[in-house]
Amino acid sequence: xxxxxxxxxxxxxxxxTIKRHQYQQDALIEILHKAQELFGxxxxxxxxxxxxSLKLPPSRVYGxxxxxxxxxxxxxxxxxxxxxxxxxxYVKGAAALLAAVEQSTHIxxxxxxxxxxxxxxxxxxxxxxxxxxxVVFDGTVCGHQTPELVCDRVKExxxxxx
Amino acid sequence: MDLSELLEIxxxxxxxxxxLQIRCCVAAGCxxxxxxxxxxxxxxxxxxxxxxxxxxxxxxxxxxxxCQGPLVEVAALxxxxxxxxxxxxxxxxxxAAIAQALxxxxxxxxxxxxxxxxxxxxxxGDLTQPFFARQQAIVLENSGKIDPERIEAYIAASGYxxxxxxxxxxxxxxxxxxxxxxxxxGRGGAGYPTGLKWATVAKATAERKFVVCNADEGDxxxxxxxxxxxxxxxxxxxxxxxxxxxxxxxxxxxxVRAEYPLAISRLQLAIRQAQRLGLLGSQIFDxxxxxxxxxxxxxGAYVCGEETALMASxxxxxGVPSPRPPYPAERGLWGLPTLINNVETFANLxxxxxxxxxxxxxIGTEKSKGTKVFALAGKIQNTGLIEVPMGTxxxxxxEEMGGGVPDGGSVKAVxxxxxxxxxxxxxxxxxxxxxxxxxxxxxxxxxxxxxVMDQTTSMVDVxxxxxxxxxxxxxxxCIPCRVGTVQLHQLLTKIRDGQATSADLELxxxxxxxxKHTSLCGLGQSAPNPVLSTLHYFRNEYEALIGGNAT
Numbered sequence: 001x002x003x004x005x006x007x008x009x010x011x012x013x014x015x016x017t018i019k020r021h022q023y024q025q026d027a028l029i030e031i032l033h034k035a036q037e038l039f040g041x042x043x044x045x046x047x048x049x050x051x052x053s054l055k056l057p058p059s060r061v062y063g064x065x066x067x068x069x070x071x072x073x074x075x076x077x078x079x080x081x082x083x084x085x086x087x088x089x090y091v092k093g094a095a096a097l098l099a100a101v102e103q104s105t106h107i108x109x110x111x112x113x114x115x116x117x118x119x120x121x122x123x124x125x126x127x128x129x130x131x132x133x134x135v136v137f138d139g140t141v142c143g144h145q146t147p148e149l150v151c152d153r154v155k156e157x158x159x160x161x162x
Numbered sequence: 163m164d165l166s167e168l169l170e171i172x173x174x175x176x177x178x179x180x181x182l183q184i185r186c187c188v189a190a191g192c193x194x195x196x197x198x199x200x201x202x203x204x205x206x207x208x209x210x211x212x213x214x215x216x217x218x219x220x221x222x223x224x225x226x227x228x229c230q231g232p233l234v235e236v237a238a239l240x241x242x243x244x245x246x247x248x249x250x251x252x253x254x255x256x257x258a259a260i261a262q263a264l265x266x267x268x269x270x271x272x273x274x275x276x277x278x279x280x281x282x283x284x285x286x287g288d289l290t291q292p293f294f295a296r297q298q299a300i301v302l303e304n305s306g307k308i309d310p311e312r313i314e315a316y317i318a319a320s321g322y323x324x325x326x327x328x329x330x331x332x333x334x335x336x337x338x339x340x341x342x343x344x345x346x347x348g349r350g351g352a353g354y355p356t357g358l359k360w361a362t363v364a365k366a367t368a369e370r371k372f373v374v375c376n377a378d379e380g381d382x383x384x385x386x387x388x389x390x391x392x393x394x395x396x397x398x399x400x401x402x403x404x405x406x407x408x409x410x411x412x413x414x415x416x417x418v419r420a421e422y423p424l425a426i427s428r429l430q431l432a433i434r435q436a437q438r439l440g441l442l443g444s445q446i447f448d449x450x451x452x453x454x455x456x457x458x459x460x461x462g463a464y465v466c467g468e469e470t471a472l473m474a475s476x477x478x479x480x481g482v483p484s485p486r487p488p489y490p491a492e493r494g495l496w497g498l499p500t501l502i503n504n505v506e507t508f509a510n511l512x513x514x515x516x517x518x519x520x521x522x523x524x525i526g527t528e529k530s531k532g533t534k535v536f537a538l539a540g541k542i543q544n545t546g547l548i549e550v551p552m553g554t555x556x557x558x559x560x561e562e563m564g565g566g567v568p569d570g571g572s573v574k575a576v577x578x579x580x581x582x583x584x585x586x587x588x589x590x591x592x593x594x595x596x597x598x599x600x601x602x603x604x605x606x607x608x609x610x611x612x613x614v615m616d617q618t619t620s621m622v623d624v625x626x627x628x629x630x631x632x633x634x635x636x637x638x639x640c641i642p643c644r645v646g647t648v649q650l651h652q653l654l655t656k657i658r659d660g661q662a663t664s665a666d667l668e669l670x671x672x673x674x675x676x677x678k679h680t681s682l683c684g685l686g687q688s689a690p691n692p693v694l695s696t697l698h699y700f701r702n703e704y705e706a707l708i709g710g711n712a713t
Contacts (some may be wrong), residue, residue: 028478029461032688033420060479067480067637068461070420086382087577087613090537090627124464124631126421129539129611130191130228130546139196 004049010038011049018053025054028064031069041072077112077119079157081150082136086125089133097133098122100147101154118157163440164448165326168317171439175318180218182264183246184208185306187236187391188221190424191385192231199254203359207261208280217264220315223305226294229545230287234260235306248287250476256284281542289507292562293544300533301509302549305393305702310428313435322441324515325403329449332515337408338364341511343519345531350376350467350504351579352684353530353597357703359501362491363409366499371411372400374495374502376472377418377425380464381580382631384611386535387505391418391425394509395432399455401443401508404515406453407500414455414541415421415473420462429457464581464635468683469502471637482639483683506535526552530596540577540613550595556589562613575699579608581628581635582688584695585621604695606688621700622707625693626654627692643686646677650693657704663711667704671697 004011017034021027031054035046042065051061065071083089083098101120102108112119128134130144135150142149170627186192186201187215223232230250231290237246249260289295299305306316316322328337342357375398379387391398402414433455436442444452458476465471466481473495475481492499508533514522526532530552536559539545543565550559560566560576567573575585584605586593593599597607615624633647653670656662674690674697683689697704 024478026476026478029475030459030478033459033461063480064478067482068463070462087580087611087627088383088545090382091540091615091619092615123421124380124462124635125384125551126190127379127385127388128191128194129383129385129537130231130547131194132539134194141190143194 014050015037015053017029018050023054025056028054028056028061029068032061032065036071041075043073074080075112075116077116079118080121080136081118081154081157082121082123083109083150084124084126084128084132084134084136085122085127086132088125088129092132094133097135097145097150100151104151104152105158113158115158118154163446165323165330168322168326171314172318172320175314179239179318180216181239182217183235183237183239184217184219184260185222185225186219187223187225187231187235189224189228189389190422191224191228192233193424195231195251196254197232198600200234200252202256203254203257204234204260207257208264211261211265213261220309221311222307223310223390224302224547225306225549226297226302227287227544227546230285233287234284236264236323247344248291250285250287252284259284262606265536277320291596292558293546293548293707294585296554296558296563297549298533299549300522300525301390301397301506301535302393302515302547304397304514305389305547308394310393310394311431312479313396313432313439313441316394320516321396321512322400322436324512325400325407325441326447326660328404328407328515329447334364334408334410337404339516340519341408341514344514344522345519345526345529346507346510346514346522347530348504349506349510349534349609351582351606351608355638356503356507359491359503359633360405362409362489363499363501366492368498370413370498371409372495372498372500373406373409373411373414374469374472374476374490374500375402375414375416376467376469376502377416377422377503377506378460378467378472379419379422379505379609380467380635381582381609381611383537383539383577383613384609385537385539386547386582386610388422388425388659389537390505390509390535391422393429395425395428396436397512398505398508399432399436400430401511402455403442403446403453404511405501405508407451408497411501412452412454414453415458415476415495416455417458417460417466417476419460426457426459433457434552463637464631465637465683466687468685470683472502473500480637482637485682487691506610527594527596529598534595534607534610536610536612538564538612538614541567541571541573541619542614553594555592555594556586559595559612560591565615566702567614567616571612571618574617574619575615575621577613577615577624577692578603578611579606579691580611580633582606582684582691583608584691585615585699586626586695587699590699604691604698606691620658621703622654622658625696626651626658628692629689630655632685636689638678638684640682640686641678642680642690643682644680646673646686647689649673650677650690654693657707658710660707661711662708664708667708 012148346356347353471481471483490500
C-alpha cells in the first residue's frame with residue numbers, strides 16, 4: 001500500500017494494525033480504536049482512509065464510528081474529565097459533581113473548553129462502584145470524589161492554559 | 163502438554179509457595195486507590211527485612227470489600243480460609259509497620275498469623291463478620307487468592323484439570339448432560355438453562371460453530387464480570403474451552419467493554435500464557451481438539467450486551483439487534499450456530515466438571531442452582547462483591563452482609579438488574595433471591611448489580627434516571643423503543659418537576675405497557691421495568707408529586 005500523501009508516520013502505524021487484521025472487514029471496530037488512539041479523534045479524512053483500506057463503503061465506516069459512544073469525530077481537549085454517572089455513583093451524588101464542574105468550566109458534558117484545555121464527559125459505570133462517586137482524570141480513576149475535589153482538579157487543568 | 167505435565171507444574175508451583183502470603187488486591191477498585199504502590203512497598207520492605215524466604219508478596223484479584231481498599235490480606239498457607247488478617251485502607255507509608263510486625267512476630271512462628279498483632283494506625287477488617295462469613299465461593303474461589311497474571315498460580319489451584327479431564331475421558335454429549343444435570347442457568351440475567359442452550363447448538367449441523375463470552379457488562383452498578391475477569395481470567399478461558407469441546411467449536415470470542423482496560427490486558431496475557439503451554443490453540447492436551455480465543459473490544463454501546471447486537475458488533479457492524487428467532491444457537495455469527503454465555507456462566511463450568519453435577523445441584527434452591535455473585539453498591543456500609551448460594555434472602559444480603567445504610571439511615575429499596583430490573587421495597591426483603599422470586603416481584607436477577615437506596619432517594623428520580631439511560635442507549639432501530647423511551651422520559655420529567663396531572667400518570671402506565679410488549683429486543687422490552695416497579699411499590703411518591711394538579 002502506498003504511503004499516505006501527508007507523510008504522517010501515524011498512518012504507517014495504522015497500516016500495520018490493518019495488516020495484522022489481514023484487511024478483514026469485521027475488524028473495523030478494532031481498527032477504529034487504533035486510529036482514535038493514534039490520532040486522538042476520527043476526522044473524515046481518516047475514516048475515508050480506513051474505508052478505502054478495508055474496501056468498505058464510507059457510509060458503513062461512518063455509520064459504525066457514529067454508533068458507538070467511545071468514538072469521537074471531534075478533537076478532544078488536552079485534559080479529560082469523565083464523571084461516572086452509573087447508578088451507584090448517581091445514588092451517591094454524581095449529579096452534583098457534574099453540575100459543579102459544568103458550573104466552574106462553563107461547558108456541558110460532551111463539550112471542550114474554548115482554549116482546548118479540558119473535555120468534559122460522562123461515563124455509564126466504570127465498574128468502580130466500591131469507591132463511588134468516581135471521576136476519571138486523564139485516564140486515572142479517582143474515587144470518593146466531592147464537588148470541591150473535582151473543581152480543584154479541573155481548575156488546575158484550566159490554570160495551566162493561562 | 164498432557165495431564166501429568168500439568169500436575170507437575172501444579173506441584174512445582176505449590177512447592178515454591180512460601181509459608182506466609184501477603185496478598186495485595188490489584189483489582190480495579192483498589193488499584194485506583196494506589197494499591198500498586200502498596201504492593202511494591204511491601205515487596206521492598208519484605209526483602210529488606212530479610213523475610214523473602216518465608217514471606218511472599220503477591221498481587222491478587224478482588225478481596226471483596228472494595229469500599230475499604232486498598233486491601234491487603236496476610237494469611238498463612240497452612241491455615242484455613244478467613245483465618246488471616248485483612249488490612250484496610252493501607253497506604254504506602256504504612257508498609258513499614260506491616261514489615262516490622264512480620265519481622266517481630268513471624269520470626270518465631272512463621273506458619274501462623276494468629277500471633278500477629280500489628281499496632282495501629284493500621285485499620286484491621288473483621289474476616290468473621292457476615293460480609294465474609296456468609297459467602298460461598300465457587301466462581302470467586304480463586305479471586306483474592308491467586309495472582310491473575312500467572313498461569314502457574316491458576317494451575318496450582320487445580321486449573322485446566324477440568325478441560326484436561328473432559329478431553330480424555332468424557333464425550334461431548336456427556337459434558338452437556340453433566341451441565342444439564344447440574345441445573346446451571348445463564349448468569350447473564352435471563353436464566354436460560356445452560357445445558358439446554360448447549361444441546362441446541364450441539365445439534366445444529368454446520369461447518370463451523372462459535373463460542374462467545376458476553377463480557378459486555380453494561381448495567382450501571384454491576385461489576386461482577388469485571389472482577390472475575392480481572393481476578394481469574396484463566397477460569398473463563400477454561401470454561402469456554404469446555405463449552406467449545408461440548409458443542410464442537412474451534413473458535414471463541416470474548417466481547418469485553420472498552421471501559422475495562424485492566425480486564426482486557428489480563429485476558430490478553432492469559433490467552434498468550436495458555437497458548438504457550440498448549441492449553442489453547444491447536445491440539446490441546448495432545449488431543450485432536452483445537453480451540454482459539456480472540457478478544458473483541460466494545461466501544462461503549464449498552465445495547466451490545468443483547469446477544470444479537472453483540473454479534474453484529476463482533477462482525478464489525480453497528481450494534482443493532484435483530485429479531486429472534488432465528489436464535490444465535492441456530493444462526494449466529496456470520497450465520498453460523500453460536501453459543502453465547504455470560505462470564506459468570508463460563509466461570510462456573512470448571513468446578514462443575516471437577517466436583518460433579520450433583521455437588522452443584524445440591525447448592526441453591528429447587529429451580530436456581532449454585533451461587534450468584536452480586537455487586538453491592540449505593541447507600542450501604544459494605545460496598546463490594548459477594549457470592550452467596552441462590553435462595554439467600556435480600557435481608558441477609560443487604561442488612562447482614564451489607565451492614566445496612568451507613569450513619570444509621572434505613573434501607574428503602576434495593577434495585578436489581580440495572581436498567582432492565584426493578585426496585586424491590588424493604589418490605590419484601592424476606593424474599594429468597596432466585597430467578598423466579600425476583601421476577602415475581604417485578605424485577606429480575608439481571609447480571610447481579612444491587613444498588614441500595616435509603617430514605618433520601620426519590621424513587622421517581624430513580625425511574626427518571628433509568629429512563630434517561632435507556633433513552634440514550636436505545637439503538638434507534640425499532641420505533642416503540644426509540645420514540646417510547648423519549649416520551650416516557652418526558653412524562654417522568656414532568657412528574658418529577660411537579661407539573662404533571664393524574665392523566666399523565668395514566669398515560670405513563672399505558673405507554674410503559676406498549677413499549678414493554680412491542681419493542682424488538684430486551685432493551686426496549688425491559689426499559690419500563692424500573693418505572694413499573696416503582697409505580698407498583700412507591701405509587702404514593704408519584705401521587706405526592708402530582709398532588710392537586712388539575713387534570
